[in-house]
Amino acid sequence: xxxxxxxSPAAALGQEVAAARAEASPAWLAARRRIAWDAYEAxxxxxxxxxxxxxxxxxxxxxxxxxxxxxxxxxxxxDAMRAQRDSAAPKAAFAIDSPVxxxxxxxxxxxxxxxxxxxLEEAAMVHPELVQRALAAxxxxxxxxxxxxxxxxxxxxxxxxxxGVEALVPVWIAHPAGGDDRAVFPSTxxxxxxxxxxxxxxxxxxxVGLAALxxxxxxxxxxxxxxxxxxxxxxxxxxxxxxxxxxxTVLDANAKLRFMGVTLGARLQKVWWxxxxxxxxxxxxxxxxxxxxxxxxxxxxxxxxHVGAETRSNLLLKVAVRDRARSVYGGMIDVAPTAVHADxxxxxRNLLLSQGAKADSIPRLEIRANDVxxxxxxxxxxxxxxxxxxxxxxxxxxxxxxxxxxxxxxxxVLDRVPHRGFAELAGALLDAEIAGGSGAGVAAEAx
Amino acid sequence: xxxxxxxxSGLHAAVEGKEILKGVxxxxxxxxxxALMGPNGSGKSTLAYTLMGHPKxxxxxxxxxxxxxxxxxxxxxxxxxLGLFLCFQxxxxxxxxxxxxxxxxxxxxxxxxxxxxxxxxxxxxEMKELKIDESFRSRxxxxxxxGGEKKRMEILQLAMLRPKLxxxxxxxxxxxxxxxxxxxxxxxxxxxxDMGVLVITHYPRILEHLHPDRVHVLHDGRVVTSGGADLxxxxxxxxxxxxxxxAAAATA
Numbered sequence: 001x002x003x004x005x006x007x008s009p010a011a012a013l014g015q016e017v018a019a020a021r022a023e024a025s026p027a028w029l030a031a032r033r034r035i036a037w038d039a040y041e042a043x044x045x046x047x048x049x050x051x052x053x054x055x056x057x058x059x060x061x062x063x064x065x066x067x068x069x070x071x072x073x074x075x076x077x078x079d080a081m082r083a084q085r086d087s088a089a090p091k092a093a094f095a096i097d098s099p100v101x102x103x104x105x106x107x108x109x110x111x112x113x114x115x116x117x118x119x120l121e122e123a124a125m126v127h128p129e130l131v132q133r134a135l136a137a138x139x140x141x142x143x144x145x146x147x148x149x150x151x152x153x154x155x156x157x158x159x160x161x162x163x164g165v166e167a168l169v170p171v172w173i174a175h176p177a178g179g180d181d182r183a184v185f186p187s188t189x190x191x192x193x194x195x196x197x198x199x200x201x202x203x204x205x206x207x208v209g210l211a212a213l214x215x216x217x218x219x220x221x222x223x224x225x226x227x228x229x230x231x232x233x234x235x236x237x238x239x240x241x242x243x244x245x246x247x248x249t250v251l252d253a254n255a256k257l258r259f260m261g262v263t264l265g266a267r268l269q270k271v272w273w274x275x276x277x278x279x280x281x282x283x284x285x286x287x288x289x290x291x292x293x294x295x296x297x298x299x300x301x302x303x304x305x306h307v308g309a310e311t312r313s314n315l316l317l318k319v320a321v322r323d324r325a326r327s328v329y330g331g332m333i334d335v336a337p338t339a340v341h342a343d344x345x346x347x348x349r350n351l352l353l354s355q356g357a358k359a360d361s362i363p364r365l366e367i368r369a370n371d372v373x374x375x376x377x378x379x380x381x382x383x384x385x386x387x388x389x390x391x392x393x394x395x396x397x398x399x400x401x402x403x404x405x406x407x408x409x410x411x412x413v414l415d416r417v418p419h420r421g422f423a424e425l426a427g428a429l430l431d432a433e434i435a436g437g438s439g440a441g442v443a444a445e446a447x
Numbered sequence: 448x449x450x451x452x453x454x455x456s457g458l459h460a461a462v463e464g465k466e467i468l469k470g471v472x473x474x475x476x477x478x479x480x481x482a483l484m485g486p487n488g489s490g491k492s493t494l495a496y497t498l499m500g501h502p503k504x505x506x507x508x509x510x511x512x513x514x515x516x517x518x519x520x521x522x523x524x525x526x527x528x529l530g531l532f533l534c535f536q537x538x539x540x541x542x543x544x545x546x547x548x549x550x551x552x553x554x555x556x557x558x559x560x561x562x563x564x565x566x567x568x569x570x571x572x573e574m575k576e577l578k579i580d581e582s583f584r585s586r587x588x589x590x591x592x593x594g595g596e597k598k599r600m601e602i603l604q605l606a607m608l609r610p611k612l613x614x615x616x617x618x619x620x621x622x623x624x625x626x627x628x629x630x631x632x633x634x635x636x637x638x639x640x641d642m643g644v645l646v647i648t649h650y651p652r653i654l655e656h657l658h659p660d661r662v663h664v665l666h667d668g669r670v671v672t673s674g675g676a677d678l679x680x681x682x683x684x685x686x687x688x689x690x691x692x693x694a695a696a697a698t699a
Contacts, residue, residue, distance in 0.1 A: 385502070390539040393499050394553035394604065395527035404552055408543025408587070415543075 012068045013183055018151045028132065029124050032140055036150030039141035046144060056328040056360055057270050057299040062242050067183035067214040069152065073098045074178025074207070080442035081174040081205050088421035089201060092170040093117055097186055099154040109169050115198075117171055120156025120187050130160055134189045134220050137250050137276070145244045149185050149218045156187030161196040163224075170199035170230075170419070177206040177213050177237070186217040186245075192227035192255075199230040201422055205265075208441035210240040215266075217245035223255035225279065230258045232422045236429070237265035238441030239294065245271040253279030253308065260417045261317075262426045263290035263298055264433060265440035270299040277304070277311035277339070287417065288317040289410045289426065291433045292325035292357075296440070299328040304346060306339035306372075313344045318413050320406050321350070321357035331363040335372050342372040350380035351409050353402075403434050450514075452477050452612050452643055453498075453531075457509035459668075460497040467493040469668035470509065475612060475661075478640040482654055482679060483647045485665035486687050491647045492536060494665070495616040499533040500526050514611065528557050530611030534601040534618050540589040546600070549588045550607050557608060573606040577633050594621040602633040609637070614645045619653040631656030651683040666691050 011017050018037040022030040045062075046054040078096055082105075085094050093107040095117055107117045116127065124131045140150045157173045175186035188202050200221075206213055215237060223229045229249070237243055243266040249257050257275060275284040290298050298321075304313040319327045333344040350359035363376035383405050391401035410430055417423040453475040460468040467490045475481050485491050497504040498511060500523035511518045513529050521529075541549070550570065554560050561569070574581065577599045589597050598618055605613050615634065619627055631653055638644055638657075646657055654662070654676070662678040663670045664687070672678070672690055682690065 384539075386539045387541050389501055389523060390535070390541065391549075391552070392523040393527055393533050393535075394549075394608065395524050395556040396552050397524050397556060398522065400552065400556065401524075404544055404548075405541060408541055411543040411545075412587075 010068050010071065012066060013064050013148075013152065017069060021152060021154070026125050026128060028128060032135075033151050036140045036147045040144060040147035040151055043141070043144040043147060053301070057268070057297065059242070059268065059270075062214065064148065064183065064214060064216075067181055069154070070099060070177060070179060070182045070184055072100055073102070073176050077176040077178050077205055077207060077442055078174060081176060081203055084203065084425055085172040085174075085201070088425040089170050089172055089419070092172040092201065095157045095171060095173050097155050097157050097173060097175045097188070110167060110171070113165050113168060114162050115165060115167055116158065116160040118158055120158040120189055121154060123158035123160075123189070127158075127160065130191055131158065131189065134191050134222050137220050137222060137248055138218065138246065145216050146218070146246060149187070149216045152183070152216070153185040153187045153218065156189065159190045159198065159200065161192045161198050163193040164195045165193075166196065167198040170201060172201045173203065175202070175204045175217070177215060177241070178211075179213070180211045183214045183216070186215060188219045190221045190229070190231075192223045192229055194224040195226040196224070197228040199419055200232065201419070202231065202233040203236065204234070204243070205236040205442040206238045206241060208443055209238050211238055213237065213241040215241055215243045215245070217243065219245065219247035221247075221249040221257070223249065223251050223257060225252045226254045227252070228256045230418055232260045232417070232419055234262040234426065234429070235265055235269065235271075236440065236442055239265065239267050239296065241266045243269040243271070245269070246274070247271060248274040248276070249284070250276045250278055251282035251284065254281040255279060256282070257284040257286075258418055259284065259286040260419075260422065261286075261288035262429070263288065263300070264429055266296065268297040268299075270301070272301045272303065274303040275305065275313060276307060277313060278307045280308040281310045282308055283311065284313040286313070286315040287413050289413050289430070290317065290319040290327060291410070291430055292319075292327065293322040293433070294325060295323070296325045297328075298326070300330075302331040302346065304333045304344050306333070306335045306342035306344055306369075309338065309340045309342070311339055311342050315346045316413060317348045318410055319348070319350045319359055320353055320409065321359055322353040324354070324356040326357070327359040329359070329361045329378075331376065333365050333374050333376065335365075335367045335369045335374060337368045339369045340371055342369060342374065344372075344374045345376065347377040349378075349409070351406060352380060352382050353406065406434050407431065450477050451475065453511070453513055453645070455498075455509070455511045458494075458497070458506065458511055459508035460493060460504050460506050462493060462504055466507065467668055468497060471665070471668065472670055473663060475643050475645055477611075478638075478643050479661065480638060480644045480646070480657055480659045482657070482659040482662045483645060483665055484649060484651070484662060484679065484682060486649060486691075489665045490668040491649070491665055492616055495533055495614050495647055498526075498614060499523055499531065524556065527610075532605055532608060532610035532613040534605060534613060534615040536616040536618070536620065538589045538597045538601055540587065540591070542587050542590045544588050545585050546588050547584050550604065553604070553608060559608065570607065573603055576636070577603055577606070578629055579603060595623070595626040598622060598626070598630055599633075602630055606633065606637055610642060612643045612645065613637075614647065616647045617649070618646070619648055619650060627653060628656065651679040654679045664690055
C-alpha cells in the first residue's frame, strides 16, 4: 500500500514541514518556499462571507493544518490509474507524481526525441532555468492555496518538449492519493518550446470512499510560439476529498491549446481553468464536463485572458447534477486593450437531474479593447420531457431514455475531444456515474 | 379470419382539462391500411398521441386494445414494445444522441437486437431506399434536420423497427412532391401482412400513393363516417363540408 519514507516522520501541515521542504530544495526554490509559507500564514482562509470569489463555495469545514502530507503512493490506486492509461492511451508514457522518486514508465520514445519527462523536484535541480520560467506564470502569494502549494509541493511531474519536436506519444500523468487525513500537492508543469507539440493526460484519483483528503494542486502549461498542446484532465477523487486547483496555461504567438477537463469526484472542488492568450494569434478551445451526485459541490472558475491581438478562445462547460449536488460556475473573458480583433466565447450548460440539485452560472465579459467579438451563454434546465417521450415511443424504458439524454448532453462535448481514447474513458466513467455508480474515486483492490 | 390489431371503442381523452376525443370508435385489422382524415382541430393528432401514451393526453373514458392487450395502463415504451409505432409530425431533436446509437437503443429495447454488421448493412440499405445520406448515421437524431429529412428519418426508424402497426401523424405535411413519393414508397414497401398503417392526414394526396383499405373521417372528437378509398376521392373533390354537413344532420 503506502510506501513510507523511513527518515521522514509524519507531521501535519505547518511550519516544521514547510521548513523541511525548503531545506531539501535548491537555494532558489528554498527562497521561494520560505516566501510562500510566510504568505500562506499571512493570508486568511477564504470565506464565503467575506470573499466574493468564494460566496457560493463554503470551505469553513476545511482545516489544512489537520492534514498530514503523504509520504508515499497508494500502489493500488496507481495500478487502477495505470489500467486506465492501458485502455485509453496504451503507448503513453506513465509518470507518477510521488514524494518518493519513481521512474517514468514507457518514456523511451520521448527521451529518444530529446523530450524531458521527469519529476518536478528533479527538474528544479537539473533544469532550474526551465522550471523558473514556467513557475513565473504564477505569483507565489497570489492566494492562500497557491502560497501553500508553493511551500509544500514535492515530487510533481515536469515535461519539456524542445523546439520543433512533435512528441510521438502522449504523457499520462497520475496524481494518486490514499489514506485518511492526508494532504497532497499535485503538480504538473509542462513547457513546450517553439513549434513543438504534445498530448498530456493529467489524472487525479484516490480510492472510492469517504476518506478525508486535501488536494492543493497546480498545473502550469506554457506553450511557445507555434506550439500545440492537447491537455486532458480527469478529476476522480473519492467523495471525502477537498480539491483546490489552479490550472493555468500561457500561450505564446500562434500557440494552440486544446483543453478537456472531466470533473467527477471530490466532496468539494474549486478549480480555476485559466488561459492567458499572450501571443498574437494564439488560440484556445477549452471543453469540460462535470457529473455530480450525492452532496458533491463543484466550483469551476474559468478565465480566458486575451492579451495578444487576433487571439481566439472558446469555452464550453457542461454540468449534470443529481440528488443534492451543486455546481457553481464563474467564467470570465478578459480582453486587454492590446487584444484587438479578439474573438472569445464562454458557455456553461447545466442539466439538473433532481429537484434538489442546483447550478449557478455567472459568465462575465470584461472588454477593454475595440473591435472584438465576444459572447457568453448560460443555461440550466431539467431533462426535456419531449425528448424522453420520443425515446420511449421507440420502446426505450424511461430510465434508459434519461440516461441516453444525459449521455447525449455530454457527448456533444466528448465528440469534440481530439484524443479519442481519453474521450472514451471519460464516456465510460460517465456511464458508470449515470448508472448510479460513482465516478468519484477509483476502485482500487485493497492490498 | 383476420384479427383486429388495434381496437378503439368510445375513447375519450383530454388535454390540459379540455376534452378533445369524445368517443372514438375504430378498428384496424392485421396488415390493413387505414386513413384517418378530418379538418384541422378534429382531434387526429390527439388520437395519435393518446394511443402512443403521451403523458399530457389523459384518457377519460372508453378503451383501446392492441393485439388484445389493454393499451391504456401502459407507458409509451411498453406500447412500442407491443409493436405500435408513431411517426411523429414534429420529431424531437436529441443533441448528442447519434442516429446509430438511437436506433441500436430502440432495437435493443424491443428485443430486436442484431449483430453489428447485419445492423449496419440493413441501415445502409434502408437509407439508400429513403435517399438519406450516409452522413446522417453519425449525426445527432433530428438535430438541425430539415422538415423533409426529419420525416424520412421517421420512416427509416419504421423500416428498422418493423412494428405491427404504424401511425403516420401528418407525415405528408411539409413535404414536396418528390419527398412525398419517397416517403410514401417507403411506407408501401413496408406494408404487408405483418404491418398495418393508420395514416393521419388532412390532404388526400398521400392516399394516392398508399391506397387505403378504409377511410375514416374524424370530426369534433368522433369518427363521423367511414368508407372505402372513394371517400378520400370525394373529399378531394368536394372538401369536408358535404360530409360533415351530412354527419351533423345525422347526429341532429
